[in-house]
Amino acid sequence: MDCGESMKVGNELITTLIERWRPQTHTFHLLIGEATVTLEDIQAIWGLRADGRVFTGRDHHVGYPDWPSKCRDLLGWIPDTNTETKQGGLLMTALINQTRISLGDDLPTYVYIQMARIHALILLGGLILPDTTGCKVPFMWLNAFEDPDEVQNISWGSAALSYLYHYLCETSMDKSKELGGPMMLLWKGTTQIGNAPRYSVEHYRDQISPVRPDQFLWTPYAHCILTDYCSDVNGCSLCDTYLVCWAYVEAHEAGRVRRQFNRYQDIPQFVDRMLKNADHLGKNDRHGKKGNN
Numbered sequence: 707m708d709c710g711e712s713m714k715v716g717n718e719l720i721t722t723l724i725e726r727w728r729p730q731t732h733t734f735h736l737l738i739g740e741a742t743v744t745l746e747d748i749q750a751i752w753g754l755r756a757d758g759r760v761f762t763g764r765d766h767h768v769g770y771p772d773w774p775s776k777c778r779d780l781l782g783w784i785p786d787t788n789t790e791t792k793q794g795g796l797l798m799t800a801l802i803n804q805t806r807i808s809l810g811d812d813l814p815t816y817v818y819i820q821m822a823r824i825h826a827l828i829l830l831g832g833l834i835l836p837d838t839t840g841c842k843v844p845f846m847w848l849n850a851f852e853d854p855d856e857v858q859n860i861s862w863g864s865a866a867l868s869y870l871y872h873y874l875c876e877t878s879m880d881k882s883k884e885l886g887g888p889m890m891l892l893w894k895g896t897t898q899i900g901n902a903p904r905y906s907v908e909h910y911r912d913q914i915s916p917v918r919p920d921q922f923l924w925t926p927y928a929h930c931i932l933t934d935y936c937s938d939v940n941g942c943s944l945c946d947t948y949l950v951c952w953a954y955v956e957a958h959e960a961g962r963v964r965r966q967f968n969r970y971q972d973i974p975q976f977v978d979r980m981l982k983n984a985d986h987l988g989k990n991d992r993h994g995k996k997g998n999n
Contacts (some may be wrong), residue, residue, distance in 0.1 A: 708959035716893070716906045717906070717932060718906060718909075718910055719892075719910050720885065720889060720892060721907050721910075721975065722907055722910035722911055722914060723892060724874060724877050724878050724885075725878075726909075727874045727875070727878040728878075729874075729875040729878060729879055730920050730976075730978075731959055731962055731976075732871050732874075732875075732957055732958070732959050733766060733959060733963060734865070736917065736922075737824035737915060737916075737917070738917060738918065738919045738922055739919075740962050740963055740969065741922070741924075741963055741966065742816075742959070742962075742966075743867065743870060743891050743892065744867075744943050744956060744958070744960055744963065744966060745753050745863055745864060745867060745938065745942050745943040745945075745960075746927070746938055746966070746967070748863035748864075748866055748867055748891070749863055749893060749935075749936055749937065749938050749943070750926075750927045750932055750936050750938075751891065751999075752834070752836070752891075753864070753933070753935045753936045753958055754862040754863035754866060755861060755862060755863050755935070756861060756863040756864055756938060756942035756943060757861060757940050757942050758859050758860055758861035758862075759856070759859050759860050759861060759866075760860075760864070760951055761850060761860050761861065761864075761865035761950065761951055761952060762860065762951070762952050762953075763846070763849050763850055764846065764849050765846040765951075765952075766770050766784065766846070767845075767848075767849070768849075768967060770878075773791075773845040773848070774787065774791075775778055776845075776848055776859075777796070777848070780820065780823055780848055780851060780852065781804070781823055781824055781827075781848075782804075782817060782820035782821070782824075783792070783804055784802055786800075789844075791842075792841070792842050793842070794843055794844060795831075795842035795844045796827065796831075796842060796843045796845065797841060797842050798828065798831055798840070798841050798842060798843065799840040799841075799879070801824055801827055801831070801843065803829060804824050805821070805824060805828070807821075809821060819854050822854075823848075823851045823907070826851065826857070827847065827848075827851075830844075830847065832841035832847075833867065833890065834862065834865075834868050834869075834888055835866060835868045835951065836886055836887065836888065837886045838873075838882070838885065838886040839886075839931075840886070846952070847952075849881040861950075864949040864950065864951075864958075865949070865950065865952075866888050866891075866950050866951070867956075867958065868949035868950055868951035868954050868955070868956045869886070869887045869951045869954065870887040870888050870889075870891060870948065871887075871956035871957075872951070872956055873885055873886045873887035873956045874887070874888065875956075910930075924965045924966050925965075925966060925967070925968045927988050928968065943959060943960060943967065943981045944967060944989075945958065946958065946960055946961050946977075946980075956980035959974075960977070961974055962974045965967050
């Protein structure tokens with residue numbers, strides 16, 4: 707997996723892709739057809755499971771007087787509320803500093819579990835589920851890490867894809883000027899197209915527009931040897947379903963991109979999956995709803 711490698715983020719390329727993103731279908735509309743990031747990509751690239759329990763829950767702590775007390779028990783340290791927390795979350799710098807603490811070999815098991823939680827939160831906040839700032843991790847996510855055995859059953863793949871879809875939609879509809887989510891999933895490695903002038907949105911537009919069907923790699927994993935945890939053994943990638951990441955609910959429209967699964971693409975039937983009439987799902991942004999599950 708390449709999730710740990712440093713990559714150059716092509717802001718101009720992302721801008722060009724967002725111009726072709728359609729919130730109604732959660733796909734990129736190209737002249738050759740529709741394409742999108744699917745659950746198959748999440749599993750093949752990062753090994754994150756598509757099935758399992760949804761990543762959602764309480765936005766408040768239970769049984770603790772405050773969040774720092776919960777950090778003490780789950781992470782093994784009490785963060786300084788002035789320098790290590792910000793707007794309802796832990797700062798990434800504070801979490802990274804905790805990983806520099808050397809652990810011995812004869813410590814109780816719970817100490818290693820606490821350190822594992824810290825590493826997991828860094829991965830979530832910095833790579834898998836980054837917000838527009840990329841500098842903090844919400845306190846409420848700690849609630850998902852209480853039981854170490856249950857963490858592995860969470861559908862982290864669908865949570866990451868829901869987060870990606872959410873921010874692509876927000877930005878494409880001009881609801882947000884800042885972009886969050888796992889943008890690294892939009893390409894693999896450093897992108898170099900021809901001898902393009904650097905920082906040119908116009909160039910990427912000119913390169914993407916004339917792409918022919920035989921130039922587009924529809925099935926990038928067809929000849930890859932993937933480990934079991936990177937393979938979609940349950941066929942979840944082909945499902946038309948909903949993806950959940952806490953308060954975000956987004957549709958997974960696999961039926962519109964069947965060529966990505968080496969299948970015949972018929973004319974897809976439009977289904978309004980934007981949840982316009984489901985205020986309890988589609989419009990829940992958690993503002994002013996502290997304590998709601």
